[in-house]
Amino acid sequence: MPDPVDLAKERRRVTMRDVARRAGVGTITVSRALAEPEKVSPELRRRIAAAVAELGYLPNHMAGGLSSQRTRVVPVIVPSIRNAVFADLVEGVNDVLLGEGYQILLGASGYDPAREEALISAFLGWFPAGIVVVGTQHTELGARLLTRTEATVVELFELSSDAVEINIGFSNAAAARDMTAHLLDEGYRRVAFVGAFMERDVRAGVRRSGYEEVLAGHGLPARVLSYPQPSSYELGGQAVQDLFARWPDTDAVFFANDVLAFGAITECQKRGIPVPQRLAIAGFNGLDVGARMTPELTTVLSPRREMGRQAARAILGRRGPGAKRREVIDLKYEILVRASTRRRRED
Amino acid sequence: MPDPVDLAKERRRVTMRDVARRAGVGTITVSRALAEPEKVSPELRRRIAAAVAELGYLPNHMAGGLSSQRTRVVPVIVPSIRNAVFADLVEGVNDVLLGEGYQILLGASGYDPAREEALISAFLGWFPAGIVVVGTQHTELGARLLTRTEATVVELFELSSDAVEINIGFSNAAAARDMTAHLLDEGYRRVAFVGAFMERDVRAGVRRSGYEEVLAGHGLPARVLSYPQPSSYELGGQAVQDLFARWPDTDAVFFANDVLAFGAITECQKRGIPVPQRLAIAGFNGLDVGARMTPELTTVLSPRREMGRQAARAILGRRGPGAKRREVIDLKYEILVRASTRRRRED
């Protein structure tokens, strides 16, 4: 009676046929016992399970995928892996997929549509069940690939009227408008906006537009600082200096993200600039650091994890063929008003 | 002349045979032109490239993998996706793999060996080129699977004499000892250690031991606070209170990670506890927030990204069969002494 170690030594992997022979059944029965146990009699199921365990059988996903033309793989393409915002997204996808035997293929585009395109085309070679991407802007070819694939396509983090299939996000523009309105409500009038990497980071650009709209609506001039490089704590600190150099009377800043805002708050601490008395600071995304700073950071809570979860659920739900059904899901954001912009302390 | 859209409408993917026919060559020549272009004449190469482009051919990775018994897939199993420490690791792997056409399958174990085992066995079904895991402690079956697989196995973040194959990490124990020694050097004598989730987080436990060793070596009593739940900013804040409740005269704390330390520093800010005058605080990992806090956080810089990079390089380098060659690579850590533990300001 061969044991698994012997088979391993033969340099041959245990196949479904080995299991079938051992259990005294056909291979298809093994296949069914593994994929749809309810269609196999309890007795055979038991014998097969025993054979699987004894032989240490591991299913060959390549063979299964080739034959069935589908796999339990879900590529997720994010702009950046290290950015906590996207880590939350991936975590959300993972939350839902984990228990279902699905696996995540991770790709980082670096905010570069060309790299995104390369990732899309590589990933589609896996016959994925679905594919999750951030944003709705792609290269022409990228968009075509997404349109053509059998996989369920989910585009996250924005809302767009011409998304490929499923679009789950929130309105960055509305959130930015609300935040800007909050600053004006609090009485700030010389409100600046600071963004970074906005040629590439589409959503940051949208936030900027939201800010500009509201200021214009109030007849106030916009003060925008836009850095070409990606966001960092250092850059947020730098922005405080640049801001005062350019518009010394600025009384509030809306940062395109919390990383910049965090850098700005720590910079103000170091330089003794009272926040919000001298300068009110707002961020975007609602990272949990925000709640631990002094002062606590006013920010927009984006439903990152929930977007990931719903993306995964959409993919799981949409098994089986059929044309793409378009759907836009608008998740809510939340304006978290905290001490960094509040004129009066509440107590 | 059929164009790609027509083929797509046929609901049939473009295959290598389609490309071959169009280019007027055999399928194997197409295969070679894609995988080993130098073995194909320039003329055919050109025709094949043209056919690929015109038809919009995407290679089917399942078929290729099934046939060749190997894929350009590298599973990476980390304890947690959201933890910035592991995001850096994954980013490092990605840095190196990206250009080589390899792809990352991401798994999160939640610090649970059983879940890690499930991930390992699922991932091995993809005939991965290599597999990257955090830590050297696995379930018995998990370890056996890793030993038996053809894939290059890389274990990260610790050093162990009985790693499966390639082990890239640093000494958590030595780092913890160095940090503890630093605190004693600075003159602190009532030094505590705070860890979280240490039953699961093996490395945190190792750090604790390093701390205890050094204290014992100086004849000082250990003060260890160990929380069962995972680390969070809040927990770090909580620890400050618990610490003073239990050992009111504590003058320094060594936290098992920067997240806890960050929470503690902000807590001290809120409660007006001067750091380091009343309480010195040290962390572990060298997250970049540390450099932006007031006071800046003393911590241990762990070579996270570099571990990821070297893991990927090891996998790329070790193509082709052959028995596993064991190798331990000891990357250096760095003690970053900053204001949160320094007795006197330097100027």
Added chain:
DNA sequence: CTGAAAGCGCTAACAC
């Protein structure tokens, strides 16, 4: 340098 035939290990479709 190029090609023909065989087969990787599984599942779909159809029998029984």
Added chain:
DNA sequence: GTGTTAGCGCTTTCAG
């Protein structure tokens, strides 16, 4: 409820 047959689309021999 179970088995048989025929591929899925590549890459690996082995010839030329």
